[in-house]
Amino acid sequence: MDFEKKDSQQSTEDWLDEILGEQEALDEIEADEHAITSAGLTHPSDAEVDAILAENWDEDQVVEDIQKTMGGESSDTMKFDPVPEEAAAYQEGTGAREPEEAVAETQEEPPKPKTRPKRKRGYGLFGLPHLVVTAVWLCIIVLVGVTLGNTLWVWCADIMAFGKEETTATITISDADVGNIDVITQKLVDAGLIEQPGVFKFFAEFTGKKDDISAGTFTLSSSLDYNALIQQMSPQSPSREIVEDLLIPEGYTCAQIFALLEEKGVCTVKELEEYAANGELKEYWFLDGVERGDKYCLEGFLFPDTYDFYTNDDPKRVLEKMLDDFDYRFTDVMKEKFQTLQERYANMLSSNGYDSEYIASHQLTLPQMVTMASMVQKEMATTEESFKIASVLYNRLTNQKEYPRLDCDATVYYAIGDYFWEKEELTQADLDFDSPYNTRKSQGLPPGPICNPGIYAIYAALDPDDTNFHYYVYSKEDRKHLFSETLTEHEQKVEALGY
Structure with a gap:
């Protein structure tokens, strides 16, 4: 009996191998999930399966129920074949595979796409008819456009001086105002010259023209654009009156x-x-060594020359123009001459008995040389004698013992x-006046130049x-000076001239 059962089991396995491939035979045959889902069916849970298997089935009753459902088919055709003993034996021998985890009892239906509710035709924003909404928007656009256009026109009219009543006004820009837009x-x-201060400031800043405004008093017209x-x-204004060929004489203070x-x-x-x-200068x-703070501290360096200025000019520009001229006139050759003069001055001190320590502490500086030139400028009667005048002053300066x-x-x-040289004759009181500038009373050079010397006096x-x-x-x-080496010789000449 066991032999027959074994042969039956073997034939069943051969039959399955013919239907399935080698790999498929090893795989678990699973239900078609797509078909199950499409039919609206669900997987029973393990508990439900166990409950079904545990029940005692009445075969006749099941057949009868199916016949009723299918319209009364023959009971012969609806009979269930008993499970073959070979199949039962196969299940017992090999062991049936456990089904995989059950899927969820119900599948969620895919979400339906949301659709915007349809509006009633003929109505727009806030339920108003489209024609009314369009009219409102057009009114808003026109209002904004008119307002913006009017603002732009007002700005442009002020910038370009359109439609202004022509008037004139005088304003004064001080040195402190320059740069403060x-x-x-x-x-x-x-002054009534502009009406839009914010626009003017933006224009001056954006174009960089605010730096062109200089100090001065200006008569301006409202018909002028920005x-x-x-x-x-500005100092370069073509309508500004020019003071041409203004001569600054040599020796002017x-x-x-x-x-x-x-x-x-x-x-x-x-x-x-x-x-x-x-004031701030370049x-x-x-000017190294020149102390600022006094109104005449630039004495000696405002070079005498012929200049062109503007009326109501900027004092910074005026002063720097004359200082620039001094810088231009003092050439590299003159700088070399000054270095030679310093060596010569030191040698003169040494020859007059001064030691090296004194010489080192009394080197001639450029401002002192300019001071000497200013004295030459005021003392000389002709340019030819200026070199002798300078010689006398240096000879006395380097020998203060005598x-x-x-x-x-x-x-x-x-x-x-x-400072205007209004006195024709100096009195004894003048000669005795106590001041470091009075070389009749004080030793050495005065503290600074006494005028602005010309080029010949500097030479x-x-x-x-x-x-x-x-x-x-x-x-x-003779309209010139007479020179002497000794005091005796000098006194004789003074007496001869009738002084």
Whole structure:
């Protein structure tokens, strides 16, 4: 019996191998998930399967129920074949595979796409008809456009000076105002020259023209556009009156120069004095060692020449123009001459018995040389004698043991404050006036130049004649100076001239 059962089991396995491939026979035959889902069926759970298998089935009752469902088929055709003993034996021998985990009892239906609810035709924003909405939007657009256009027109009209009533106004831009566009703009508004301060400030900043505005007093017209207004307030204004060929004479003091510039309408004396004392100037090599703060601290360096200025000019520009000229005139050859002069000056001190320590502490500086040139400028009667005048002053300066003072009368005028040289004759009180500038009373050079020397006086101070002269006296008849080496010789000439 066992043999027959074994043969039956073997034949069943052969039959399965013929249907399935080698690999498929090893795989578990699973249900078609897609078909199950499409039919709306679900997998029974393990518990449900166990419950079904545990029940006692009435075969006749099942057949009867199926027949009723299918319309009464023959019971012969609906009979269940018993499970073959070979199949049962196969299940017992090989062991049936456990089914995989059951899927969820129900599958969620795919979400339906959302659709926007349809509006009723003929209605737009807030339920208003489309025609009304369109009209509202058009009104808004037109209103914004008109407002923006009107604003732009007002701005452009102010920039280009369209439609303005022509008036004139005078404004003054001080040195402190230069560069402060807020202050300048407010002055233009107060004068009625512009109406849009914010637009003017933006224009001046954006174009970079705010730096073109200079100090001065300007008469301006409301018919000028922004660009023309700024141009009128610049030093290079073509409509600005030019003071041409203004001669600054050689030997003029700062006081005389400032008065002349005010007379010609270039700047006021006060403006020039204040800026010379404390205004910001460019760096100049020759001003090294010159102490600022005094209104005449630039004495000696405002080079006498012929200049072109503007009326109501900027004091900074005016002063720097003359300082630039000094820098230009003082050539490299003159700088070499000055170095030679310093060596020569030291040798003169040494030959007059001064030790090396004294010489090292009394080196000649450039401002001292310019001071010497200013004295030569005021003392000389002709350019030819300027080199002898310089020789006398250097000879006395380097031998103060014998000649303690320079005795230069030109310094007395500066000491007493007669910067305009109005006195024809100096009194004894003037000669005795106590001041470091009075070389009749004080030793050595005065603290600074006593005028602004010309080029010949500077040449003479750089390269004085090599002489033994220590005195000179002016001859009114000959209009020149007479020079002497000794005091006796000098006194004889003074007596002969009738002094």
